[in-house]
Amino acid sequence: MKKLFFVVFFLLVSPSLYCSSLVAKTFHPPVDSLMVSTADHAKFDELKKDFKSGPEVTEACLRCHTEAAKQIHRTKHWTWEVPMKDGKMLGKQHVVNNFCISVEGNEARCTSCHIGYGWKDQKFDFASERNVDCLVCHDGTGTYKKYPSGAGHPAYVDTVFGKTPYPKVDLAYVAQNVANPNRHNCGICHFEGGGADAVKHGDLDNSLIEPAPHVDVHMAVGEDGLNMTCIDCHQTKGHQVPGSRYEPTARDVHGFDYPMPDDYPTTCSSCHGLKPHKQYSKLNDHVDKLACQTCHIPVMAKERPTKMWWDWSKAGKLNSKGGEITRKDSSGLPLYMSKKGEFEWAKEVVPEYRWFNGEMNYVTFMTEINDSGVVAINHPDGEPGDTLSRIWPFKVHRGKQPYDRELKRFVKPKLFGPKGSGAYWKDFNWDKSIAEGMDYAGMQYSGKYGFVETEMYWPISHMVSPKDEALSCVECHSRNGRLQNLSGFYLPGRDTDRYLELFGLLVIVGSLAGVVVHGILRFASNKKRMQDGDA
Amino acid sequence: MKKVYLYARFQRFWHWMQALIIFSLLVSGLEVHGLFTLMGYENAFHVHNFFAWGLVTFIVLAFFWYITTGDFRQYLTEGNLIEKIMMQVRYYLIGIFMNEPHPFKKNEISRLNPLQRITYLMLTLVGLPLQIIFGFLYYYYNELVALGMNPDWIEPIALIHTLLAYMLISFVIMHVYMTTTGHTVTSNIKAMITGWEEVEE
Numbered sequence: 001m002k003k004l005f006f007v008v009f010f011l012l013v014s015p016s017l018y019c020s021s022l023v024a025k026t027f028h029p030p031v032d033s034l035m036v037s038t039a040d041h042a043k044f045d046e047l048k049k050d051f052k053s054g055p056e057v058t059e060a061c062l063r064c065h066t067e068a069a070k071q072i073h074r075t076k077h078w079t080w081e082v083p084m085k086d087g088k089m090l091g092k093q094h095v096v097n098n099f100c101i102s103v104e105g106n107e108a109r110c111t112s113c114h115i116g117y118g119w120k121d122q123k124f125d126f127a128s129e130r131n132v133d134c135l136v137c138h139d140g141t142g143t144y145k146k147y148p149s150g151a152g153h154p155a156y157v158d159t160v161f162g163k164t165p166y167p168k169v170d171l172a173y174v175a176q177n178v179a180n181p182n183r184h185n186c187g188i189c190h191f192e193g194g195g196a197d198a199v200k201h202g203d204l205d206n207s208l209i210e211p212a213p214h215v216d217v218h219m220a221v222g223e224d225g226l227n228m229t230c231i232d233c234h235q236t237k238g239h240q241v242p243g244s245r246y247e248p249t250a251r252d253v254h255g256f257d258y259p260m261p262d263d264y265p266t267t268c269s270s271c272h273g274l275k276p277h278k279q280y281s282k283l284n285d286h287v288d289k290l291a292c293q294t295c296h297i298p299v300m301a302k303e304r305p306t307k308m309w310w311d312w313s314k315a316g317k318l319n320s321k322g323g324e325i326t327r328k329d330s331s332g333l334p335l336y337m338s339k340k341g342e343f344e345w346a347k348e349v350v351p352e353y354r355w356f357n358g359e360m361n362y363v364t365f366m367t368e369i370n371d372s373g374v375v376a377i378n379h380p381d382g383e384p385g386d387t388l389s390r391i392w393p394f395k396v397h398r399g400k401q402p403y404d405r406e407l408k409r410f411v412k413p414k415l416f417g418p419k420g421s422g423a424y425w426k427d428f429n430w431d432k433s434i435a436e437g438m439d440y441a442g443m444q445y446s447g448k449y450g451f452v453e454t455e456m457y458w459p460i461s462h463m464v465s466p467k468d469e470a471l472s473c474v475e476c477h478s479r480n481g482r483l484q485n486l487s488g489f490y491l492p493g494r495d496t497d498r499y500l501e502l503f504g505l506l507v508i509v510g511s512l513a514g515v516v517v518h519g520i521l522r523f524a525s526n527k528k529r530m531q532d533g534d535a
Numbered sequence: 536m537k538k539v540y541l542y543a544r545f546q547r548f549w550h551w552m553q554a555l556i557i558f559s560l561l562v563s564g565l566e567v568h569g570l571f572t573l574m575g576y577e578n579a580f581h582v583h584n585f586f587a588w589g590l591v592t593f594i595v596l597a598f599f600w601y602i603t604t605g606d607f608r609q610y611l612t613e614g615n616l617i618e619k620i621m622m623q624v625r626y627y628l629i630g631i632f633m634n635e636p637h638p639f640k641k642n643e644i645s646r647l648n649p650l651q652r653i654t655y656l657m658l659t660l661v662g663l664p665l666q667i668i669f670g671f672l673y674y675y676y677n678e679l680v681a682l683g684m685n686p687d688w689i690e691p692i693a694l695i696h697t698l699l700a701y702m703l704i705s706f707v708i709m710h711v712y713m714t715t716t717g718h719t720v721t722s723n724i725k726a727m728i729t730g731w732e733e734v735e736e
Binding site for chain 1: 567568569572575576577580627631632633634676677686687689690693694697698700701702704705708709712715716
């Protein structure tokens with residue numbers, strides 16, 4: 001009886017012990033493999049093999065996961081293309097960018113971030129199921145790495161790229177230890193886009209592997225961290241990953257998604273709703289005009305510098321011996337490379353703000369550009385009066401890149417390839433490299449190239465700061481604030497009307513002058529009267 | 536000279552509260568408008584809204600007091616109002632320099648001259664209510680747009696609110712100066728503190 005009493009007492013009291021501590025619960029309770037999967041892949045005979053290549057592993061996967069490859073074939077991760085409403089084909093495969101400019105012609109290097117094997121030229125078979133790379137996303141060991149110029153294949157023998165060793169990957173070990181994608185799996189491509197850590201996005205880099213709350217309040221690790229991973233927001237169904245730079249949701253009008261997901265499963269409102277501010281309701285009035293990101297991501301590239309400027313026109317300088325030049329800053333970031341030209345980097349970057357309705361305008365390789373000024377390779381659509389548009393933060397990457405001076409179009413230089421192939425990174429001849437690249441793509445090239453300044457807009461959504469580090473009101477509501485250059489709407493604290501302020505000045509100064517003159521006259525007339533009276 | 540009790544305790548309390556509130560509203564409001572930095576935009580915003588509600592509360596209280604005590608009659612005039620106002624204006628423009636006596640004597644029944652009556656009445660019935668209405672339109676802009684108001688109206692609403700504030704500053708300047716035009720330079724202010732004022736018999 002006494003024992004029973006203690007058991008009941010303990011059961012009643014123990015929850016209150018948990019509740020009384022104010023430490024935030026981690027988003028992911030500690031779990032072992034039994035709690036996440038009904039299958040231990042280490043026990044499958046199909047996976048206890050000496051796999052010779054990635055595609056062999058995929059064949060083994062597909063024996064059980066029969067539809068997985070077909071699902072992958074429908075994703076942007078596989079096609080690298082996004083059909084738009086206007087019939088344009090966008091996506092990594094098609095768009096112009098101002099980093100390495102174009103995938104086509106440089107496949108072997110670029111497609112080391114593709115979730116497939118062997119996309120080394122235009123002949124890649126997009127219908128092939130065995131060429132889907134399951135492991136790059138599902139590697140639970142952290143040992144699976146694609147070889148930088150392997151067109152998606154990992155190293156099958158011990159090898160070295162540059163000075164980095166790429167040891168032979170133990171495919172069976174990786175296959176037996178598959179898991180849901182973690183930060184490493186996504187980050188290997190998305191943190192290192194553009195060729196190295198933090199280069200491209202500005203809000204995605206390897207500091208998000210184990211971030212402090214200051215860097216990303218949702219992904220923060222540690223005792224008080226929510227410890228959310230990429231797939232907690234990018235909740236995937238049938239391998240379709242929601243949340244795309246090509247089809248972003250600039251304004252979620254629906255709000256809470258869970259437990260019933262809607263069309264916008266990766267917006268802030270999916271979890272926080274449309275009236276997220278409990279303490280000051282006036283802040284909720286901003287939701288229709290401002291993306292959450294605008295105030296809650298005050299700076300990007302918090303820990304690591306991101307690339308802000310890339311001038312290809314400066315590339316090609318060689319030293320007196322004909323060797324390549326590399327100039328680095330004190331922290332080891334390249335400022336000049338013969339292959340690539342000049343760079344500028346920045347840390348803790350204040351984003352640029354634009355109205356954005358979710359539609360991005362893209363220049364393609366067929367668009368005639370106006371080369372008299374800076375060409376916006378893409379720019380966000382949106383207007384202040386439009387109910388779909390909100391003010392969004394962007395990383396704007398600027399630079400100079402080659403174009404066809406006659407045809408006024410961007411060109412696709414061949415950068416990667418062996419010596420003598422015309423590849424710029426070996427032969428350092430723009431004309432040859434452009435002619436080679438355009439010929440390969442089956443596109444016209446006048447033979448006259450030049451360099452034009454470009455800018456490219458990257459909407460910022462990651463590296464959300466804790467709420468007490470969000471932007472304060474005055475950052476925008478002031479004469480020289482962050483939104484100083486965004487026109488077409490009235491912003492309290494920023495906007496004035498010159499006639500009104502002039503009127504105010506006249507009224508106030510006029511009243512003051514009036515009473516001062518009246519007072520002096522009173523004083524003078526009084527004094528005179530006193531003197532007269534005295535006299 | 537005799538001493539008369541002109542201002543009841545509530546009237547003095549109401550007057551000085553109103554002074555404090557309007558002063559706070561003007562300072563915080565001009566900061567929100569971006570003219571200077573004093574307490575920070577966010578604080579100015581909160582202070583402004585706090586005192587705005589204070590003003591509304593005190594106005595309701597004052598209306599209740601004036602109606603129940605019948606003291607609102609102080610603001611009404613009989614006879615030719617224009618002519619009486621002109622007499623008062625003439626006094627401030629000319630008479631005051633000639634040591635002429637005030638055209639209207641103060642007493643317990645009538646403590647305000649016609650110019651004061653019309654000014655305070657206009658301030659209380661037109662100026663402040665208009666300012667409060669535009670303040671509410673400004674504050675509840677999002678709700679009103681949701682109800683169908685044209686979103687472009689935020690600019691005129693904000694600018695009219697500012698315009699009225701500038702005019703209010705002008706009123707405050709002249710009002711403070713006018714306190715010096717009593718029997719002595721400080722007699723009006725003393726009266727608004729103690730309630731008692733020395734007036735001519």
